[in-house]
Amino acid sequence: MVPKIKGVLLLCLMIPLLLLIQGCWGSQETDETGYILLMGFDKGEKDILKVTYQMAIPHPVEGGEAEKATEIISVEAASIYGAQQLVSAFVSKRLTLAHNRGIIISEELAREGLSKYINPLVRSRDLRRTTFLMVVKGKAGDFIEKNKGLIFEKYPSRQIDIFMTFSDVTGFIYKSDIHSFYQGLKLPGQQAVTALVGVQKEKEDEDPKLEQKKPRSYEEKVKEEVAYLPGEIPRKGGNKIELIGLAVFKDDKLVGFLNGEETRYFQMLTGDFKKSIFSFPDPHEPESSLIVMEIKKRAHPKIKIKADEFKTVIEVDILLEGEILSIQSGRNYENGELRQELENYISTFISQEATHLIKKTQEEFTSDIFGFGEYTRGFFWTWYEWVNYAWLAQYPYCEVKVQTLFKIRRPGMMVKTAPTHKY
C-alpha cells in the first residue's frame, strides 16, 4: 500500500512540473505564424539590402477556395534579420524561415560577393542548409513577383522542389543548396556554383543585339538545343520563370554563367549527371537530319590528377550509356559498324564539349568549379601540405584530357528502321 501512495504522491508532484514544461515559453499559435516560402535578396535603394518574401496564406481545411495562396512583400534594411524584424511593422504574423524552400540572390549582389550573406544563412537555427540557393539573372524581387500566379502548383516551395528534381532528368538544371555552396566557398580544392534562374523576357525586354545575331545553321541548332540562359528560351505559355544553367563563382564572387548545354557537361564531369535527352547531327547528314538519344550515367566519372615538376594533367573518363529515341535519317545505327560509328561520334562529341567547358573555366573564369582539386588530397600526408600546394592557383594552367566511353544500350522500341518507299 505504501509504495502505491508514494507513486500517487510522485505523480501529483510531476503533474505541476508538466504544466511548467519548457515548451510554454516558446508557444506560438499557428495563426500568429507567417511561413516564408521563398526569399530573395537584392541591393537596396534606400537601405543596404532589399529582401523580398513570398509568404504562405494559410487556408482553412474546409470551406471554399481562397483567393490567393501567397502574398509577396519586400522590405529594405541593413541585414537579413533586420528586414525580417521590420516586416512585423506591417504584417501581422511572426515570420519563420522553418519552411523556406529557396533563396534567390540577384546577379548584382552575387557579383559583389556572397560571403556576408551566406554567413547568417548557415548560422540560422530556423533555416536549413538543404534550402535551395539560386542566382537570378536580373532582380530577385522581380523573379518572385513574376512567379506570383502559379499555374501548376499552389505554393512556390513545392514548385521549386519539383523543378530541382528535374536536375536528375534534364541535366540543365543544377540542384544547388546552401550546403553545397558553402562547401564550395570553404574548401581549398573547389569553388562554388549555384543554380541559375531568371524570368521569361517580354518582347520589349529583348536585347536588340541578340536580334541581330547571325542566323544559326541546322547543325548548330541541333548542337545548341538547350544552350540557353534563363529568359532566352523561345517559348509561349507556362510559368513566367525559367530555371536553366549555372552561376559560376570565383571565391565568393559571381564571375559568369554556364548555359543549359554547358551545365549538362558540368554535371557529367562532377558525377551529378543522371540522365538527359541529347540531339546530335546525323554523322552522315549533319545539315538535314538528327539523332536523339537519352543518355544516362553509367558510372561515376574516373578522375585522375597527374602532377610532376613541369605540368599537371587532369584526366577524366566519362562513362555513359544511351537509348536511341529517334533516327530521322532512317539509317540503321542500331547494329554493326554504324552503331560503332555512332558511339564513337557521340563519345568524341561529348569529350570535345567537356574539354571546351573545362578550358572555359580555366581561361575565362579561372575557377575550378568541378572540384578537381579535391582529387589531389591523397597526394599529401597533412592538411597544411595540401593547402600550401595552392591548387586553385594552379588550376588555370593544367593540361586537360577528357575521354568519353559511350555505349548504346537500348534501341528504343525498334530494332531497325525499314526503308520508306519513295516514288
Add this chain to the structure above:
Amino acid sequence: MKKILVGHWETAAFVIILIGAKAFLGYPRMVTDWGLTAGWLVVLFSGLLSIVFWLFIAGVLARFPGKPLTEITELTFGPFLGLGINIIVFLYLLFSTSNVLRLFSEASTLTVLTETPVNILALLYLLAAWLAAYYGIEAIFRCSYFSFPLISIGVVLVLLLLYPYFDLKMLFPLMGSGMGPVLMSSLWGTSAFSEVVLLTYLVRYFSFNPQRLKNVGVFSISYIMFFFIVIVMVYQMVLPYPTGSETLVPFYQLSRSIFLGHYFQRVEAFFVIFWTFTAFLQIATGLLVGAIILQDTFKLPFYRPLLPALTLLTFTTAFLPEDLIQAIKLEGEIRMVYGWIIAFILPIFVSLVALILRKGEDKVNGSQN
C-alpha cells in the same frame, strides 16, 4: 533491505551510453579541430589507449575484490591523503556534470526550445536527473539497457540516411594535422572515454567478478570507439574540415542535413529524443556517482540525503561560466584536454603506489588461499 546488484550487460549499456552521449554535443567538432581530416584517427588511437589505461586500472580492482576506488585510494594513501584524492575526483565529476548540464541546456535553447530561459531548462533537466539518481543505480542501469538498442539503431539510421553526402575524398589528407598533433591529441582524447572509470566507484553494486568487469570495460570502449569513428567519418564527409570545426551541435546539424525528397526530411525531431535521453542519463549519473563517492569518502550510511545539496551545487556550478562560448572552451580546452589526468592517470598512480607498497596483496593471497 534488498541488496541492489546489476548485471554485466546493463553495465556495458550504461558505459556505452554515458561515453556516447558526447557524440551528441561537441565531440565530433572537437576531434575535427584536433586532427583536422584525421579526426577519426584521433578517435581510434585514443580509444585504443583508453583500453590500455582501463586494463591497468581494472588490474588494481582485481587486487582489491569488492572494493571501490575510493576505498582503495584510502587504503593505499591513508585516510588523510586518500580523502584529498577522493575529493579531487569528486570535484572533477561535479565540474564535468555541471558543464554537461550547461552545454545541454544551452544547446536546447539554441536548437529546439528557443524561447525558454536557459536556467529554467537546466533546472527542469536537473530535477529529472535528481529523480533518476534518487531511484538509484538500478533504475539508471536498467534504463540504459532498455534504451541502448533504440539509440544505437537511431544513430545508425541517421548516419545511413546521410549517404547522398558521402565523399571519401574528404577524409584526406590522411594524417590531417600531422603525426605529432594527431598522437598528442589522441593522448588527451582519452578523456572522451574516461567515463568508464566511474565503474570503479560502483563495484559493490555489480553482480559479476572483477575479471568480467575488465571485459565489460574493454567491450564498452571498443563498441563506442567504433561508433565514434563512424560518426566522425560521416561528419567529416558531410561537413568537411574547415566547416566541420564550426558547428555547435554536430550530430544535430547532421540530422538536419537529411533530405531524401519532399516527403522525407526534417527528421531531427527524432534525433532530439535520444539526444535528450543520453544527456539526462549523463547528468543523473554524475549526481549519483558524485553522491556515492561522497558517501564512501565520509563513510556515510546513505547517499540519498546528499542529493538535494549536490543538485543545487551542480546547478550553481553550471552557471559559473559567463556564456556558452566559455562553457564550450571549458569542455574543449580544459576537461577534454586535462580530464584524462584525473580520470585515468590518477587511478593508475594509485595502482602503481599500491603495487609498490604491496597493498592489497594479503587480500589477494587470502582469497587465493
